[in-house]
Amino acid sequence: MPMQRRTRERSSKKGEATPAPAKLGRLRRRVIVLFCSLAAALTIISGRLFSLQVYQYADLVEAAKRQSSDRISSVSRRGTIYDRNGRDLAISIGASSIGARPSQVVNPKRAAAALSAALSLPAEKILERLQTEKPFVWIKRSVSTEEAQAVARLMLKGIESDTESKRFYPKQQQAAHLLGFVGTDDRGLEGLELQYDTYLAGKRKWLAQQQDARRRPIFREEAGEAQGSDLHLTIDEVVQYITERELEAAVTKSGALSGSAIVMDPFSGEILALANYPTFDPNAYTEAVAFARRNRAVVDYYAPGSAFKAIVGAGALEEKLVRPEDQFDGDGGAITVGGVTIRDHERFGIMTFSEVLAHSSNVGAIKVGMRLGKSLYYNYISGFGFGNLTNIDLPGETPGLVRRPKEWSALSLASLSIGMEISVSPLQMLVAMSAIANGGILVRPYVAKSIVAADGKVIVENAPVQVRRVISEATSRTLATVLKGVVTEGTGKEAAVEGFDVAGKTGTSQKLEPATGRYSQHKVVASFVGFVPVEQPRLAIIVIIDDPSTLRWGGSIAAPTFREIARDSLKHLGITPGTRERLRVAEGIRSATFRLN
Structure with a gap:
């Protein structure tokens, strides 16, 4: 009797450990689906990685450079114009210019109103520039010392002051028709300033800027600077x-x-x-x-x-x-x-x-x-x-x-x-x-x-x-x-x-x-x-x-x-x-x- 009872107990335990055929089929299907899903996901990811790393590599590298760096055009110092005896007739001096990075300006309307009062410009025009999608815009070039100080006191985020070259004629009206004049971009418009602009202006200067994801500058370095040549005249x-x-x-x-x-x-x-x-x-x-x-x-x-x-x-x-x-x-x-x-x-x-x-x-x-x-x-x-x-x-x-x-x-x-x-x-x-x-x-x-x-x-x-x-x-x-x-x-x-x-x-x-x-x-x-x-x-x-x-x-x-x-x-x-x-x-x-x- 004991032997028969132990035999029945083993038979009962063995029956509990062995799943039914239907349940075993479902488990196998789940394993197959999971395996296929993983394989498909890996295939998609591998394909995507292959596309990014091979086909789109050059474009993505260029995009990364654009996001992490910026190239700001500036102008080198314009050459001096002298009379025949070496007296200055036209020189270049440093002048502040106000610019903005629109993406960094927190409240464009409020910033435009504040800048309007400081720079004596219409707030509507300033706001129009602050709402552009360009990474950088000029607000006002060659501002006075008082204007530059007024803007600095505002401490507006995204508003910058850069030093540019400004043309100055120390003798004022003297030889005005000979010398001519230059525009806000420091390019000659009339007279000798126009005639010899290529020599006087020199080559364009670039500021290479590294920036974070929000386009905030990390550091800058100058590149491609070439000072303009000097012009010596026959004029006494x-x-x-x-x-x-x-x-x-x-x-x-x-x-x-x-x-x-x-x-x-x-x-x-x-x-x-x-x-x-x-x-x-x-x-x-x-x-x-x-x-x-x-x-x-x-x-x-x-x-x-x-x-x-x-x-x-x-x-x-x-x-x-x-x-x-x-x-x-x-x-x-x-x-x-x-x-x-x-x-x-x-x-x-x-x-x-x-x-x-x-x-x-x-x-x-x-x-x-x-x-x-x-x-x-x-x-x-x-x-x-x-x-x-x-x-x-x-x-x-x-x-x-x-x-x-x-x-x-x-x-x-x-x-x-x-x-x-x-x-x-x-x-x-x-x-x-x-x-x-x-x-x-x-x-x-x-x-x-x-x-x-x-x-x-x-x-x-x-x-x-x-x-x-x-x-x-x-x-x-x-x-x-x-x-x-x-x-x-x-x-x-x-x-x-x-x-x-x-x-x-x-x-x-x-x-x-x-x-x-x-x-x-x-x-x-x-x-x-x-x-x-x-x-x-x-x-x-x-x-x-x-x-x-x-x-x-x-x-x-x-x-x-x-x-x-x-x-x-x-x-x-x-x-x-x-x-x-x-x-x-x-x-x-x-x-x-x-x-x-």
């Missing part, structure tokens, strides 16, 4: 000051609309001074009207009037069609050409050619022009550079207006002989007179003497350029003597400089009315262009007074202005009566440094 600061002072006085005294004056070395083409009045302060150029900012000495043109008689005289002398002593009948001060009567400012009788120019006789000049003829006269007009650019290194130069002989009327030859039916720039007229002064050579005017890199290396150096010979040296000397008579005996007596011989020509021309296309009966341009000393020219100077209400003749307002500029400039340059050093220098330039264009 003192001569520039003298020219501007006397030009302003002349415009004010005569009640004129405006005025221009240029001082040039007639042998080398170096511009020593260039001025316009009214003028402006390039430190605050946005406050000036466009007319005041316009470099009228280079970009505007006018009818030269009687000053152009020097050109018809040069052609006639060169072609040996006249001699200084040849006589002309003044016809009582009037001549009729093409049905139009042209009058002199006074009645003249018999005059020599020298007297025709000295007294600025229209009748005499027209008769000289008729001897020269259309074709030859046009050749000398174009030969002296009229109708073409002088190629000065300043932006916006005008070539003037010169018509070809086939377009001339029956009156044109006579009109051109007295400087009408033609438009020239003050610079062109001065370059032409310089050719008469220097022995008959047309030279290219220039303002930049050299460009020097930050390491002191000279990367550009300008030298005098001979364009072409327009008249012989013999004709040049003869005409210089004739033009000296304009100052000693004729209409240019007010241009005389004590102790020096001066040669030049006055001009008083009617202004062209843009609305009608006709010459005004009331508005004139008064001018004087000449050089000093006659035997050894050091300075060629032109003075233009536009629309004077009093002192309306070139001899009464432009000539005395020439005198004042010449006298004080000669004194500053240490040139005294009898100085002969210039002749040797001039010969050296003529033989050694001129380049044929």
Whole structure:
């Protein structure tokens, strides 16, 4: 019996440990599903990892770099502009600029209101910038010290103050039209700042910034910095000051609309001074009207009037069609050409050619022009550079207006002989007179003497350029003597400089009315262009007074202005009566440094 009971007990335990067939099947299915799920998950994960690590690797690395680092563009220090003696005319100083990282600004509306009060900007515009998706935006560039301090006191999260380069002109209005100005991005907009912007600006500087996931900066390092090159000019600061002072006085005294004056070395083409009045302060150029900012000495043109008689005289002398002593009948001060009567400012009788120019006789000049003829006269007009650019290194130069002989009327030859039916720039007229002064050579005017890199290396150096010979040296000397008579005996007596011989020509021309296309009966341009000393020219100077209400003749307002500029400039340059050093220098330039264009 006990044996049978133990046998039954073992049989009962064995039956409990063995699962039913249905339960075993369910367990197996669960194991298979779990295994397949794990295998599928591993396959998906492996595929995803493979895609991320192989196919998308380059894109993800680039995205990581964008998230962890930023590259902020800045501008390197702009090069300094110096006069010929190393005096600062344009420099760069540090200035604070306010920027923002919109993603870090906690309350854009409140920040915009606070910044508006500190920076004197409309809150709406600031808010618009703070709500952009860009990582960085500028709020206001080149702020004042007071504004920068006001922003710092706000302690706004996401608002930053960076130091940038700001252009500053220590002499304020002096040489404003030459220098020009730069914009808020430190790029040249006018004048030499524009002409030589590539050299002055240097290369763009980048700030490489490491940041966390919220774009908060961790540290920065500068990269790619290259300081701008310095620009050395032919301008003499003192001569520039003298020219501007006397030009302003002349415009004010005569009640004129405006005025221009240029001082040039007639042998080398170096511009020593260039001025316009009214003028402006390039430190605050946005406050000036466009007319005041316009470099009228280079970009505007006018009818030269009687000053152009020097050109018809040069052609006639060169072609040996006249001699200084040849006589002309003044016809009582009037001549009729093409049905139009042209009058002199006074009645003249018999005059020599020298007297025709000295007294600025229209009748005499027209008769000289008729001897020269259309074709030859046009050749000398174009030969002296009229109708073409002088190629000065300043932006916006005008070539003037010169018509070809086939377009001339029956009156044109006579009109051109007295400087009408033609438009020239003050610079062109001065370059032409310089050719008469220097022995008959047309030279290219220039303002930049050299460009020097930050390491002191000279990367550009300008030298005098001979364009072409327009008249012989013999004709040049003869005409210089004739033009000296304009100052000693004729209409240019007010241009005389004590102790020096001066040669030049006055001009008083009617202004062209843009609305009608006709010459005004009331508005004139008064001018004087000449050089000093006659035997050894050091300075060629032109003075233009536009629309004077009093002192309306070139001899009464432009000539005395020439005198004042010449006298004080000669004194500053240490040139005294009898100085002969210039002749040797001039010969050296003529033989050694001129380049044929």
